Amino acid sequence: MELLERMIRERGETRPGGILKVDGFLNHRLDYELYREIGAEFKRLFESAEPTLILTIEASGIALAMTASLSLGIPMVFAKKSKTKNLDPDLLHASVVSFTHGGTSDVIVSKRYIAPTDRVLIIDDFLATGEASFGLISIVEQAGAKVVGIGIAIEKAFQGGGEKLRAAGYDLHSLARVKLEDDGSIDFLPDE
Amino acid sequence: MELLERMIRERGETRPGGILKVDGFLNHRLDYELYREIGAEFKRLFESAEPTLILTIEASGIALAMTASLSLGIPMVFAKKSKTKNLDPDLLHASVVSFTHGGTSDVIVSKRYIAPTDRVLIIDDFLATGEASFGLISIVEQAGAKVVGIGIAIEKAFQGGGEKLRAAGYDLHSLARVKLEDDGSIDFLPDE
DSSP: OHHHHHHHHHHOEEETTTEEEOIIIIISEEOHHHHHHHHHHHHHHHGGGOOSEEEEETTTTHHHHHHHHHHHTOOEEEEEEESSOOOOTTEEEEEEEOTTTOOEEEEEEEGGGSOTTOEEEEEEEEESSSHHHHHHHHHHHHTTOEEEEEEEEEEETTSSHHHHHHHTTOOEEEEEEEEEOTTSOEEEEOOO | OHHHHHHHHHHOEEETTTEEEOIIIIISEEOHHHHHHHHHHHHHHHGGGOOSEEEEETTTTHHHHHHHHHHHTOOEEEEEEESSOOOOTTEEEEEEEOTTTOOEEEEEEEGGGSOTTOEEEEEEEEESSSHHHHHHHHHHHHTTOEEEEEEEEEEETTSSHHHHHHHTTOOEEEEEEEEEOTTSOEEEEOOO
16 A cells, blocks of 8 residues: 555664554554544455455554454454453453563453454454454454454564465455664565 | 433433443444434534644544534644653643543643644533533643643433532533433533
8 A cells, every 4th residue: 555655664763673663653653544544445345255354453453453443334343352361251352462562462352342243354453473363363263253354553574474364265455564674764565 | 412311311321439331322333324413513512712633542432523523624633641641741741540440540642733723612521520621621731732622422410520510600501411320320510
């Protein structure tokens, strides 16, 4: 997606260790023109898969899921992060290790909000090792529902997550596939 | 706002201690038709105040701020909750006590994302004692910017926050002003 790639190129900031900061337009201050286009692009990419529900993870996936929810005309659910292991039988949960923060979160969704008949589109801001996506996939499977697509704003290519998800057969689309060079420069790969 | 009041009446759940659960349509599973109408309603209420920026607080304010951002055509920033006192000089921060969870959070916003010229619309899901709103007002003031409106989805009337904000002269609008009765029933007051 050209607008997102341009913003990453012009305003993204790299840090040692494969960190890409996009706080100025995607993750802390959110650019409404970018978010309008992202909503339209997720609709274009996934409408034919006939999703009935969007699933994302707090906090930075919520705004992306909302713009997709409004453009696709389907509801969304966001998984909540919990520092404590929650054994409530009414909850679906998965453990997710954060690439950015290092720690492990228990990610929870109420069983009431994913039906076995749901066709679920997973949306998230970053894809690195794929931990968060596989956690959300597990939650969808626990609900007896089906993952019909995975939409990512920024895939960090060569961190393995994208390859694993594609190899497992998921219909994955990333709006920007970023390759961070050792000198701090940023390249892009085409969506697959 | 009639649709929101109807959903609260039909699907909201009350708990002892003044708790109102709206997880099924506003806060965990998000109804896209409701969110479309909320975006349109915030635009109707606040467009004439000429806001240039929306400020909210993670996590459950983000989707409301996004629908308002898309309908008003202005960017949004969300304040992040931090469990540790952060002394980074590039951050604006405020301490906020959560009515729901009891604990205190340090709420942080990067100085780069609110300009002194900004006219800020504060958006949040719940207004109870007003702690979160006054924290966000403090952050706007630290940035040298101006609060031109406060838009709330659900105001819990008689918990004091709405009265304090109106008395301080803020242009506050709540889409639903809820009065929780001792028997668990829910009444509504008109917006002021």
